[in-house]
Amino acid sequence: MKKLREKMSLPIRKMVHTILGILVVFIVIQILSVTGVLSSSLENLMPELCFYAIIAVGLNLCVGFLGELSIGHAAFMSIGAFTSAAFTNAAADAIPSVGLRFFIGLILGTVMAGLFGFLIGIPVLRLKGDYLAIVTLAFGEIIKGILNVLFIGKDKDGIHIALINSNQESLDPETGKMIVDGAKGIIGTPHATTFTNGVILLILTLVVVTFLVNSRTGRAIQAIRDNRIAAESVGINVTKYKLIGFSISAAIAGVAGVMYAHYVSSLTASKFDFNMSILILVFVVLGGLGSFRGSIIAAVILTLLPEVLRGLSSYRMLIYAVLLIAMMLFNWAPGAIDFRSRLKERFKRRKEERP
Amino acid sequence: MKNWKRILSTGLSVALGVTMLAGCGKQGGSDKFYIGGIGPTTGGAAIYGSAVMNAAQIAVDEINAAGGINGYQVEYRFEDDTHDAEKSVNAYNTLKDWGMQILMGTVTTTPCLAVKTETAADNMFQITPSASSEDVISDNDNVYQVCFTDPNQGKKSAQYIDEHGLSESGIAIIYNSSDTYSTGIYTTFKSEAQARGLNIVSDTAFTEDTKTDFSTQIQKAMDAGADLVFLPIYYEAASLILSEADKKGYYPTFFGVDGMDGILTLEGFDTSLAEGVMLLTPFSADAPDAKSFVDTYQAKYKDVPNQFGADAYDAIYIIKAALEAGKATPDMSTSDLCNLMKTQMKTLTYEGGLTGDAMVWDENGAVNKDPKAVVIMNGVYVSAE
Numbered sequence: 001m002k003k004l005r006e007k008m009s010l011p012i013r014k015m016v017h018t019i020l021g022i023l024v025v026f027i028v029i030q031i032l033s034v035t036g037v038l039s040s041s042l043e044n045l046m047p048e049l050c051f052y053a054i055i056a057v058g059l060n061l062c063v064g065f066l067g068e069l070s071i072g073h074a075a076f077m078s079i080g081a082f083t084s085a086a087f088t089n090a091a092a093d094a095i096p097s098v099g100l101r102f103f104i105g106l107i108l109g110t111v112m113a114g115l116f117g118f119l120i121g122i123p124v125l126r127l128k129g130d131y132l133a134i135v136t137l138a139f140g141e142i143i144k145g146i147l148n149v150l151f152i153g154k155d156k157d158g159i160h161i162a163l164i165n166s167n168q169e170s171l172d173p174e175t176g177k178m179i180v181d182g183a184k185g186i187i188g189t190p191h192a193t194t195f196t197n198g199v200i201l202l203i204l205t206l207v208v209v210t211f212l213v214n215s216r217t218g219r220a221i222q223a224i225r226d227n228r229i230a231a232e233s234v235g236i237n238v239t240k241y242k243l244i245g246f247s248i249s250a251a252i253a254g255v256a257g258v259m260y261a262h263y264v265s266s267l268t269a270s271k272f273d274f275n276m277s278i279l280i281l282v283f284v285v286l287g288g289l290g291s292f293r294g295s296i297i298a299a300v301i302l303t304l305l306p307e308v309l310r311g312l313s314s315y316r317m318l319i320y321a322v323l324l325i326a327m328m329l330f331n332w333a334p335g336a337i338d339f340r341s342r343l344k345e346r347f348k349r350r351k352e353e354r355p
Numbered sequence: 356m357k358n359w360k361r362i363l364s365t366g367l368s369v370a371l372g373v374t375m376l377a378g379c380g381k382q383g384g385s386d387k388f389y390i391g392g393i394g395p396t397t398g399g400a401a402i403y404g405s406a407v408m409n410a411a412q413i414a415v416d417e418i419n420a421a422g423g424i425n426g427y428q429v430e431y432r433f434e435d436d437t438h439d440a441e442k443s444v445n446a447y448n449t450l451k452d453w454g455m456q457i458l459m460g461t462v463t464t465t466p467c468l469a470v471k472t473e474t475a476a477d478n479m480f481q482i483t484p485s486a487s488s489e490d491v492i493s494d495n496d497n498v499y500q501v502c503f504t505d506p507n508q509g510k511k512s513a514q515y516i517d518e519h520g521l522s523e524s525g526i527a528i529i530y531n532s533s534d535t536y537s538t539g540i541y542t543t544f545k546s547e548a549q550a551r552g553l554n555i556v557s558d559t560a561f562t563e564d565t566k567t568d569f570s571t572q573i574q575k576a577m578d579a580g581a582d583l584v585f586l587p588i589y590y591e592a593a594s595l596i597l598s599e600a601d602k603k604g605y606y607p608t609f610f611g612v613d614g615m616d617g618i619l620t621l622e623g624f625d626t627s628l629a630e631g632v633m634l635l636t637p638f639s640a641d642a643p644d645a646k647s648f649v650d651t652y653q654a655k656y657k658d659v660p661n662q663f664g665a666d667a668y669d670a671i672y673i674i675k676a677a678l679e680a681g682k683a684t685p686d687m688s689t690s691d692l693c694n695l696m697k698t699q700m701k702t703l704t705y706e707g708g709l710t711g712d713a714m715v716w717d718e719n720g721a722v723n724k725d726p727k728a729v730v731i732m733n734g735v736y737v738s739a740e
Contacts, residue, residue: 041448048441141564148533148562184535187468187490266440266468270533270563307445310434317397317437 015210018293019203026199043195045307050198051259052303054205056283056295058252061209063281064290065218066245067225068125069133071277072140076113076250078272080257082147084109085186085267089179090154102192106258113254116143117247125242140277147269152180185268192262201259205252206292212248221245286328301327385686388424390415390674391455392433392667393446393470394462399591400438402617403663404462407484408433409656410664411459413648414671424678427685430454436461440469447473455479456689457696459670462663464488464535471498480693482673484666487613488539492720497693499700499720501666501673501710503637505539508612509587511726512540512635513547521608521633522583525556527576529569529596531588532560540587540612556581566592569599576607583608590618597628608633616662619734632731637710638665639729639736645709665709673705673714 008016029046032038055077062070084105088098095101124135146163153160155176180186212218220241223231232238261267283302287294305323309316330336392411394404415431423429432453434446443466450458458474458481461467467486474481475495482499483491489504503511516522526548531537548555556579559572573596576584584600584607586593593615600606611618611634619626640649640659648668652660660668677699683692705714711724728739 039448039452041445041452044448045445048445145562183531183533183538184488184490188472188494191472260441264440264444264469265472266465268440268465268535270465271440273563306442307449310446310449314396314435316435 009214011210011214014293015206018206018296021293022199022203022206022296026195029195041307045304046195047193047198047259047263049300049303050195050202051193051256051263052280052283052299053296054198054202054259055253055256055280056287056299057202057205057209057292058249058256059280060284060287060289060292060295061213061252062246062249063284064288065213065225066221066242066249068242068246069129069281070136070246070249071133071274071281072136072138072143073249073253073280074272074274074276075140075143076117076253077257077260077276078143078147078269079116080109080113080254081261081267081272082180082186082257082269083112083254084258085189085261086152086179088189088192088262089186090152090159098190098192101190102197102258102262105262106255109258109261110251110254113257114247114251117250117253118243120250121243121246125239125246137274137277140272140274144269144272147180147185148183150180151178151182153178183268183270185266186261187266189261189265189267191265193259198259201255202296205255206296208248209252209292217241217244282324286324286331288331386427388427388429388678388685389454389456390429390431390671391447391450391453391458391460392431393436393443393450393458393460393466394433395438396433396435398437398439400463400589402620402661403485404435404438406617406661406664407460407462407667410648410652410660411484411667411671413651413655414668418671418675424675425682425684436463436466438463438466440466442466443470444473451477456685456692457674458482459484459667459674461486462667464491467491471495474498478690478693480674480689480696482670484670485613485663488535489721496697496718496720499673499716500722501670501714502613502722503724503726504721505536506543507721508635508726509540509543509545510547512585512587512610512612513544513551513553515635515726515728516583516585516610517548517551517553521610522553522581525554525579525581525583527557527559527579527581527584527607528555529559529561529572529576529584529586529588531562531566531592533562533564534588536614537588544585544587561592567595569596570603572596573599573603573605577603577605581607583610586611586615589614590616590621594618594621594624594628597632598625601628610634613637613662619731619736620659620661626731626734629731630733633728633739634731635726635728636662636736637724637726638662639727639738641735641737644707648709662710669705669708669710669714672708673703676705677703 029038033043055073059070059073062068087105087108088101091101120139124132127135149163151162153176220236223236224238224241228238283299284295287298306316306320309319312319392408394407395401396404396408412431415429418424419428432450434449436443436446443461447470458479460483461470462485464486467483468490471481471491474497478497480497482501484501487502487505489506492498492500528541530541557576559575561572586596586609593611597609609632611632613636615634616636618629649660652664677696680699680703681695683695700716706712708714714722714724716722729736730739
């Protein structure tokens with residue numbers, strides 16, 4: 001056991017601790033849920049916490065390690081969500097098992113989001129800093145705009161796709177069914193996201209990104225972030241590594257999207273707007289750039305907070321904002337960091353003084 | 356060793372934290388009816404949610420003062436969903452923890468589509484005051500509407516315009532293509548108008564992100580020579596359209612649907628611009644039979660109630676009527692209550708409502724009542740008949 005621990009590098013050890021932490025929380029919640037102590041509102045929040053944590057980890061890979069500020073990650077989430085939800089609804093007759101459809105939808109959604117990440121990445125990653133942020137923002141708006149006017153219907157002749165509402169009439173009235181209905185989006189997607197598969201996917205995501213970051217590829221990605229010119233001079237293919245990082249980050253956002261689509265049964269494109277992208281970015285910044293554990297904790301706290309504060313009725317959004325500012329200051333203001341380290345020091349000393 | 360201690364302490368603190376959060380949950384007893392409400396009281400659609408919350412509160416207070424339902428008092432609680440599907444489901448679960456037996460909500464359509472799946476799974480009776488999409492009531496038997504469905508509104512509007520000969524040189528439509536409500540009305544309005552041979556000369560859309568500038572849409576309507584502009588949209592965007600048209604010196608008849616309701620109470624809006632605007636709404640605050648409700652609302656909340664409030668007020672009384680007809684008691688399970696109310700709703704005729712007399716429901720849960728057209732004159736609604 002001890003040998004194993006020594007064998008692991010520090011980041012891997014950190015990851016193992018985080019996973020253990022997640023498992024402990026998972027087990028505790030499960031016990032509370034079985035014994036009936038847990039309220040149904042909290043129980044239903046759990047999958048939500050999982051997918052927000054997943055997308056926060058995904059964006060942290062892009063912002064923290066690749067060093068590229070993306071404010072269009074909600075768009076990748078929506079691609080994952082729409083792809084998988086369209087599949088689960090379209091294949092409802094062919095594959096009766098919801099679990100199997102969810103699984104295939106998950107793969108499709110992830111791949112599709114990753115693919116879009118790759119395609120968008122080709123032109124976008126030539127830009128740097130603010131320019132990149134603005135282009136990702138524009139891209140998010142484009143995706144939202146397209147999904148708003150996208151109509152996909154299904155009847156006995158097969159699948160019909162249109163960008164205006166013209167195919168509603170061309171659908172066979174007997175067997176026709178709208179799958180993606182423009183601004184109405186997709187409704188009636190079966191519930192398949194649970195706390196259990198959420199935790200499994202979260203752990204999987206965490207393992208993937210941690211191993212990626214600590215691999216040869218990951219080191220190349222970080223080298224590009226730290227100094228692009230130096231990285232290029234030692235023969236690192238900048239475009240390639242940037243694309244790898246960006247696509248994986250997008251694919252992880254797709255996973256979160258798939259989970260979202262199978263958690264809330266009414267899916268509309270307008271949900272995945274600029275605000276959503278910023279919210280995810282807030283998780284990442286609050287949790288700390290480059291810290292996956294921080295992203296998870298921040299996502300959990302900021303998603304729980306508005307629900308826990310429900311008792312304060314109309315003041316809750318105000319208090320949410322105030323708490324957010326307070327947390328940001330506590331985490332990142334130089335004075336607060338100083339204060340925290342002094343506090344830590346004192347605790348340590350006291351521990352040592354104890355016989 | 357140290358790690359195990361750490362894990363144990365994390366586990367314990369999580370358990371403690373969660374138990375504390377869970378502590379504020381379940382309260383439902385068997386001596387009262389627990390009615391919950393969901394809608395946006397913050398965010399862009401807050402005006403609707405707040406109106407529903409307040410009006411339902413008035414109805415509940417009246418019922419409680421008059422001795423309750425079947426002799427039992429009513430507990431009422433309203434939760435915010437910020438017009439977001441995900442938050443709405445959370446609000447629903449919070450209310451379930453509180454002990455909700457009947458849901459009056461949700462106020463807006465998109466969240467309602469998410470919540471109706473939950474109520475169907477729990478077999479909880481749900482009546483929405485204002486979520487008007489047909490999808491809300493389709494493929495379930497526990498959800499009912501107090502408002503018209505969107506297709507119905509579009510159809511009735513086209514019918515009204517045609518029958519009253521409101522347009523001679525053509526109709527322009529400006530709608531929100533990113534909104535379920537707006538596109539729903541638009542689609543049926545257009546097909547009904549075409550079926551009736553009405554002349555649509557301009558057909559323009561905007562989205563949630565471009566709802567601040569309407570000069571192009573107005574210009575197109577002007578160039579096409581439309582003398583009636585149909586606005587199946589909410590009142591914030593409508594107010595901008597009205598002022599833009601005024602700037603351009605374009606004064607056609609503006610015809611709205613129930614989302615237009617609220618324009619007169621919009622802060623910072625010059626109500627003189629809304630003079631002559633027609634809208635199809637089941638409720639007008641100046642109607643004599645609404646007087647006592649409007650007075651109570653004004654005294655309590657310093658505001659004139661809109662149609663959403665009236666729908667909610669009716670919704671609470673409809674719940675009461677169904678519970679009384681079925682001789683329900685609060686100790687029945689949520690599912691039993693739902694089954695009982697579903698049977699009652701089939702035969703129930705709700706008389707003397709604020710938003711329509713003699714309301715009946717079809718097997719889907721859609722209401723059947725007559726719409727009223729009102730026109731804005733001197734800053735108040737006047738019946739257009």
